[in-house]
Amino acid sequence: MTPSNAPTVYDVARLAEVSIATVSRVLRTPDAVKESTRERVLGVVRELGYVPSASARGLAGRRTGVLGLFIPGHEALESPAASDSQETGVRVVDDREGSRHRHRGFRADYFDELLRGAEVEAWRTGHALMIGAGRGDGSIDDLAGRVDGLAVVASTASDEAIERLSARLPVVLLAGGRHELPVDHLAVDNRGGMRAVAEHALRSRGPGAVLVLGGPHDSPDAEERRLGVRDALEAAPSTEVVHDDGLFVRERGRERTAAALADGPLGAVIAANDQLALGALDALQAAGVAVPGQCVVTGFDGVEEARLSRPPLTTVAQPMEALGRTAVRTLLDRIAEPRRPCQDARMPVTVLLRESCPPA
Amino acid sequence: MTPSNAPTVYDVARLAEVSIATVSRVLRTPDAVKESTRERVLGVVRELGYVPSASARGLAGRRTGVLGLFIPGHEALESPAASDSQETGVRVVDDREGSRHRHRGFRADYFDELLRGAEVEAWRTGHALMIGAGRGDGSIDDLAGRVDGLAVVASTASDEAIERLSARLPVVLLAGGRHELPVDHLAVDNRGGMRAVAEHALRSRGPGAVLVLGGPHDSPDAEERRLGVRDALEAAPSTEVVHDDGLFVRERGRERTAAALADGPLGAVIAANDQLALGALDALQAAGVAVPGQCVVTGFDGVEEARLSRPPLTTVAQPMEALGRTAVRTLLDRIAEPRRPCQDARMPVTVLLRESCPPA
DNA sequence: GCTTCGACTGTATGCGCTTACATCCCGGCG
DNA sequence: CGCCGGGATGTAAGCGCATACAGTCGAAGC
Numbered sequence: 026m027t028p029s030n031a032p033t034v035y036d037v038a039r040l041a042e043v044s045i046a047t048v049s050r051v052l053r054t055p056d057a058v059k060e061s062t063r064e065r066v067l068g069v070v071r072e073l074g075y076v077p078s079a080s081a082r083g084l085a086g087r088r089t090g091v092l093g094l095f096i097p098g099h100e101a102l103e104s105p106a107a108s109d110s111q112e113t114g115v116r117v118v119d120d121r122e123g124s125r126h127r128h129r130g131f132r133a134d135y136f137d138e139l140l141r142g143a144e145v146e147a148w149r150t151g152h153a154l155m156i157g158a159g160r161g162d163g164s165i166d167d168l169a170g171r172v173d174g175l176a177v178v179a180s181t182a183s184d185e186a187i188e189r190l191s192a193r194l195p196v197v198l199l200a201g202g203r204h205e206l207p208v209d210h211l212a213v214d215n216r217g218g219m220r221a222v223a224e225h226a227l228r229s230r231g232p233g234a235v236l237v238l239g240g241p242h243d244s245p246d247a248e249e250r251r252l253g254v255r256d257a258l259e260a261a262p263s264t265e266v267v268h269d270d271g272l273f274v275r276e277r278g279r280e281r282t283a284a285a286l287a288d289g290p291l292g293a294v295i296a297a298n299d300q301l302a303l304g305a306l307d308a309l310q311a312a313g314v315a316v317p318g319q320c321v322v323t324g325f326d327g328v329e330e331a332r333l334s335r336p337p338l339t340t341v342a343q344p345m346e347a348l349g350r351t352a353v354r355t356l357l358d359r360i361a362e363p364r365r366p367c368q369d370a371r372m373p374v375t376v377l378l379r380e381s382c383p384p385a
Numbered sequence: 386m387t388p389s390n391a392p393t394v395y396d397v398a399r400l401a402e403v404s405i406a407t408v409s410r411v412l413r414t415p416d417a418v419k420e421s422t423r424e425r426v427l428g429v430v431r432e433l434g435y436v437p438s439a440s441a442r443g444l445a446g447r448r449t450g451v452l453g454l455f456i457p458g459h460e461a462l463e464s465p466a467a468s469d470s471q472e473t474g475v476r477v478v479d480d481r482e483g484s485r486h487r488h489r490g491f492r493a494d495y496f497d498e499l500l501r502g503a504e505v506e507a508w509r510t511g512h513a514l515m516i517g518a519g520r521g522d523g524s525i526d527d528l529a530g531r532v533d534g535l536a537v538v539a540s541t542a543s544d545e546a547i548e549r550l551s552a553r554l555p556v557v558l559l560a561g562g563r564h565e566l567p568v569d570h571l572a573v574d575n576r577g578g579m580r581a582v583a584e585h586a587l588r589s590r591g592p593g594a595v596l597v598l599g600g601p602h603d604s605p606d607a608e609e610r611r612l613g614v615r616d617a618l619e620a621a622p623s624t625e626v627v628h629d630d631g632l633f634v635r636e637r638g639r640e641r642t643a644a645a646l647a648d649g650p651l652g653a654v655i656a657a658n659d660q661l662a663l664g665a666l667d668a669l670q671a672a673g674v675a676v677p678g679q680c681v682v683t684g685f686d687g688v689e690e691a692r693l694s695r696p697p698l699t700t701v702a703q704p705m706e707a708l709g710r711t712a713v714r715t716l717l718d719r720i721a722e723p724r725r726p727c728q729d730a731r732m733p734v735t736v737l738l739r740e741s742c743p744p745a
Numbered sequence: 746g747c748t749t750c751g752a753c754t755g756t757a758t759g760c761g762c763t764t765a766c767a768t769c770c771c772g773g774c775g
Numbered sequence: 776c777g778c779c780g781g782g783a784t785g786t787a788a789g790c791g792c793a794t795a796c797a798g799t800c801g802a803a804g805c
Contacts, residue, residue: 031553033791044755049793059753074549079531080449081791083440084760091515091531115574115581119744120737121697137497144518153527155451155515158504171439171451171513189434193391214475221475333693337481377480384479393761404785409763419783441761444790 032073041069052077091153092356093172094143094349095165096136097181098158135328135345136178139199142349143176150357162186169194174356176349179245195359197352201245209355210369211348215246215325218341218374219253219297222323225339226293226382227261231319233290238278238305239270240297247273250297250325273297278304286312291320293382299324299331302338306381321382327375336380344372392433401429412437451513452716453532454503454709455525456496457541458518495688495705496538499559502709503536510717522546529554534716536709539605555719557712560703561605569715570729571708575606575685578701578734579613579657582683585699586653586742587621591679593650598638598665599630600657607633610657610685633657638664646672651680653742659684659691662698666741681742687735696740704732 034045041048043066050057051066058066069075083089140156147154157168159181166186169175174195177187187206190196197209204210227235237254240247247270258264267288269281278301285291286308294309296302302324306316314320316336324331327342351372359365378384394405401408403426410417411426418426429435443449500516507514517528519541526546529535534555537547547566550556557569564570587595597614600607607630618624627648629641638661645651646668654669656662662684666676674680676696684691687702711732719725738744 035791045792046756046794047754050754053793057753062754074552076526076530076550076553078444078791079527080440080443081760082530082793084438084444084762084790085792085794087760087793089440114733115577115736116733117581117585117736117738120692120739121743144516148518148520148524153515153517153531155513156504157513158508160508164508166436167439167513170436170442190436192434193436217475221477225477332480373474373476376475376477378477379480383481395761405762406764406786407784410784413763417783422783438761441790442763444760444792445762445764447763447790 031078032075033078034075036073037066037069037075040073041066088173089171090151091155091172092143092147092353093155093157093168093175094140094352095157095159095168095175095177095181096139097178098160098164135326138345139178139349139352142346142351143353144349145346146350146353150353152353152357154353165190174360176352176356195356195363197355197359199348199352204369207367209359209367211352211355212369212371213343213348213374214371215249215374216253216256218376219250219325220256221253222325222339222341222376222382223254223257223295224260225376225378226295226321226323227257227264229317229321229382229385230293231290231317231321233292233320234265234267234285234288236267236282236285236291236294236305237269238281238294238296238301239268240273240301242270244273247297254295273300275300275304275307277301279307280304282308283312286314290314293320294322296322296324299326299328299338299340302340302381303330303334306334306336306338316381317383323382327377332379334381339379339382340377342375342377344374348372391438392435393438394435396433397426397429397435400433401426448533449531450511451515451532452503452507452713453515453517453528453535454500454712455517455519455528455535455537455541456499457538458520458524495686498705499538499709499712502706502711503713504709506710506713510713512713512717514713525550534720536712536716555716555723557715557719559708559712564729567727569719569727571712571715572606572729572731573703573708573734574731575609575734576613576616578736579610579685580616581613582685582699582701582736582742583614583617583655584620585736585738586655586681586683587617587624589677589681589742589745590653591650591677591681593652593680594625594627594645594648596627596642596645596651596654596665597629598641598654598656598661599628600633600661602630604633607657614655633660635660635664635667637661639667640664642668643672646674650674653680654682656682656684659686659688659698659700662700662741663690663694666694666696666698676741677743683742687737692739694741699739699742700737702735702737704734707732 034048037048038045043062047058047062048066051063055063144154155168155172157164162183165182169190175190176197176199178199179201184206187196187198187208191208197211198206200212239251258266267285271277278296282294282305294305296305302322305322309316309320316322322338324338324340327340331338331340351370355368394408397408398405403422407418407422408426411423415423504514515528515532517524522543525542529550535550536557536559538559539561544566547556547558547568551568557571558566560572599611618626627645631637638656642654642665654665656665662682665682669676669680676682682698684698684700687700691698691700711730715728
């Protein structure tokens with residue numbers, strides 16, 4: 026852990042002329058020690074700059090005081106040599122065209138808040154938080170060996186790994202994931218949120234068909250959102266609807282919207298995520314369709330780009346920060362009460378009405 | 386660490402009919418074990434879902450395999466009860482005015498990349514990264530007890546704490562900080578970057594005085610940037626210059642720019658950070674001064690807002706990701722060679738030319 | 746004056762792992 | 776045929792701390 030010096034309880038005990046047990050008590054249960062003794066020990070602690078070893082604490086106490094958060098890794102970042110050039114000097118570039126591609130995509134935008142929420146809650150409860158970025162089951166095992174509980178973003182780790190680890194420590198699965206696994210689940214209200222925004226879109230729509238961009242079939246999130254759309258459509262029976270399910274990417278939204286426009290006018294595009302909706306905006310603009318004048322558009326997720334698009338996108342914001350907090354709280358609850366039945370909580374979402382489908 | 390079960394080396398050893406030493410060797414130095422034995426042990430490991438305890442490993446091996454990154458805490462976040470309402474259901478809000486205040490400010494924008502760089506580099510070298518957010522010396526001590534080395538953003542921890550901890554483990558100080566401390570330092574080329582951008586501004590300036598917004602006097606960064614401006618001004622002797630040093634905040638930039646305009650026309654505003662420059666843009670716009678037509682403006686830092694302002698701000702981007710990587714590398718170097726003399730490295734910056742002071 | 750009790754402190758053990766050192770087993774050598 | 780060397784494995788000693796348990800001591804109770 027250190028050059029080799031680094032004082033230990035033994036050093037403190039010797040200088041303070043007490044036993045190591047007393048030193049430990051001063052740090053863990055101060056009230057159990059007479060004040061004069063306590064002051065003497067604390068004095069030595071300060072003098073020596075003593076800091077307890079978390080490893081030893083963890084081993085002796087059977088708990089590390091650390092919670093883990095496992096999120097998807099940044100695939101694009103495995104290009105190491107990129108900015109590796111250590112040359113000194115100042116570079117000057119023309120950045121007017123946005124020529125500098127900020128690679129802060131999904132993660133920065135999305136997990137940053139999750140992380141912050143988890144961190145705040147962990148801190149409030151006297152825990153440290155350790156972040157792991159997914160790159161195979163090896164890395165999650167490593168993380169698992171270091172923490173008292175683990176929050177895992179679904180689809181980041183294999184079912185097998187999650188099941189195996191859940192036998193060893195508390196695990197909470199975030200946002201979708203097979204619910205057969207014997208772990209706590211935490212997700213957002215995909216269905217309710219989608220229903221709400223879809224209802225609004227249907228009310229506000231222009232003449233023409235409704236295009237539903239449903240997202241991939243293997244995504245539990247997409248599945249729930251499709252159900253939300255169905256809920257909304259049931260209240261508007263005689264609507265002409267075009268369905269398309271496919272990847273959660275902008276290109277797909279653009280393509281299918283363009284294709285649908287070729288078949289006739291659209292009055293609304295309801296997309297299962299923001300990328301698809303942004304693609305739809307692209308296609309509508311290219312076709313000269315006014316948004317929201319002729320056609321309204323809605324997305325889901327509440328990513329930053331959706332706020333900055335033209336027009337700004339009506340979408341459903343996921344409460345990422347609250348998710349992070351609740352994940353930590355769920356872990357702590359389970360640590361406190363290991364045999365409690367598995368929870369399956371839903372966090373409420375917020376519909377953000379913006380120009381692409383404005384308030385009535 | 387767990388409900389109480391969780392297999393240990395002893396369990397694996399028993400089932401594989403070997404000693405715990407052999408189990409340990411299979412995991413740490415596989416080549417030292419006969420292949421048949423190794424396979425047998427690994428089989429049991431998989432079967433049991435065995436994961437080694439990092440605490441025990443850390444204690445026995447005198448190293449945790451974790452590096453720490455200590456960054457400023459999020460002050461604004463200490464408002465816990467805010468989104469604490471657990472009510473279910475979907476909320477709908479009008480977000481057209483940007484009514485949803487995204488609190489992703491300095492940190493998200495700035496430290497996220499630092500974090501990413503550190504994380505990638507740590508991972509590449511088989512280390513985990515633990516993030517600590519500054520809230521007093523207590524929290525940095527806690528972090529220090531858990532890691533093999535610590536990267537600290539300057540001004541996040543007290544000098545006293547840094548000095549104390551540096552006696553215990555390798556510490557690298559990021560971006561400014563008293564260079565008397567016996568630790569490795571890592572910073573960006575404030576002076577060179579500022580000189581480059583200032584030279585460009587002086588070349589491109591319109592008629593009128595040059596306003597230099599120099600930032601606070603107690604900031605080492607600001608001090609270096611002032612020197613950079615001086616360097617640039619030496620090459621343009623007969624320039625009329627107005628200096629102002631003050632807080633790194635937008636309001637200050639706005640005020641002082643307005644005040645300067647009241648005294649006569651400005652041909653350029655050179656600001657020591659982006660907030661000041663954005664404030665200057667505000668004032669120039671309010672006064673009807675065309676940017677860059679009549680007056681050019683430059684900032685420093687490369688925050689996201691600078692890219693989105695109108696006009697987009699010419700600024701100096703700090704290589705945060707590279708900083709993160711290098712910080713980790715510096716720690717590892719020192720861990721490998723504890724008595725090496727202290728380094729004081731500078732990372733190159735990049736001038737981003739945008740509309741507020743475009744390329745010639 | 747002796748027991749009782751509680752506040753305080755010391756003794757001793759073990760948490761799960763790594764690693765120096767001892768041991769064992771063989772093939773090869775003199 | 777005994778000895779040596781080295782590969783493979785076992786033995787045992789901690790790593791730094793928490794904590795159950797066992798004192799110790801003085802004041803209160805009888």
